[in-house]
Amino acid sequence: MPNTPYIAFTRRAVLGLLAVTPALPVLAQTGGGTQIVTLLGDSITAGFGLPAREALPFRLEAELKRLGANARVRGAGVSGDTSAAGLARVDFSVQADSSLCLVALGGNDLLQGIDPRRTSANLDRIITRLKARNIRVALAGMRPPPALGRSYARDFAAIFPNLASRHRLILYPDLLAGVAGVPRLNQRDGIHPNPEGVKVIVRGLAPVVVRALV
Helix, strand or coil, X not given: CCCCCCCCCCHHHHHHHHCCCCXXXXXXXXXXXXXXXXXXXXXHHHCCCCCHHHCHHHHXXXXXXXXXXXXXXXXXXXXXXXXXXXXXXXHHHCCCCEXXXXXXXXXXXXXXXXXXXXXXXXXXXXXXXXXXXXCEEEEECCCCCHHHCHHHHHHHHHHHHHHHHHHCCEEECCCCCCCCCCHHHECCCCCCECHHHHHHHHHHHHHHHHHHHC
């Protein structure tokens, strides 16, 4: 998830803007209004390397509608963002009309070997700020490869269930479940999902988002 000059989702662009399964029950609507789901994340949620119609926000919105949720998905992913960068922009990246924010940060912390305690503290502050604004929060985790070292991998993996338990959040344990390490589901860099990989992510993630919206 390296930092790149990707057109719509780089930090420069964002700062410039600042001056389920068939058996899942249909989501009941409150007042018939459309619910806004904001994806606060990095290049995975930004759709790095993909046309907008193949990226996670568009595909997730389509799947939510298929499951009966009257929801619109708003991408707030910035390529290269760490949890610290997400914390720095959460107040303006997640707009006040958001019904739910899916926090999907941590992948770049992992790539940079950032102390899991720092990542956890940043995510904790992001969640706390969103809740203080009466925006519901769901959390997407990231499972590190064992090659990073058993101790680091264990501490990093524990961040997400610990935060979900502390804040009573719905957790999607691994955003890249079924995709990470599968060449046919990733772009050439082996990190970012291709269109087929995005479809796999969406099939697992959408039912979790529906539950968080209820």
